[in-house]
Amino acid sequence: MVRYLPVFIALALMVYCIVDVAQTPGDEVRRAPRWLWLTAIVIVPVVGPICWLVLGRPSARGGGGSPNRPPRYPDDDPDFLRRL
Structure with a gap:
């Protein structure tokens, strides 16, 4: 055994990475297109x-999040905290 x-x-690593590539938005994949990453994961x-x-996974978002995306919680919003 x-x-x-x-x-x-x-096999577990391959399945995890295939699911991770499939769930990652296409504009956040680094270095190569998503289809190429899937091919590389399966062939090698x-x-x-x-x-x-x-190399390909998006970098971790730390605390601040994306500038285009509104904060998820009120305590993450600087305008809300200023009004307190």
Whole structure:
């Protein structure tokens, strides 16, 4: 059973990355189009998912969010906090 563990891990990583690419908006994918990332993940089983996680995945949004998107909560809105 232990000798099959790397295969299960590679398969789980591949499935996770395929779902992640499919759920990522097309304009947020970095370095290559989404279809190319899906192809790389499927054809190159271990290296493709790792490259997606390191190079293609959108960067994490920290605290402030996107300037085009309104704040989700009132305490994230600077105008709301000024009015308090």
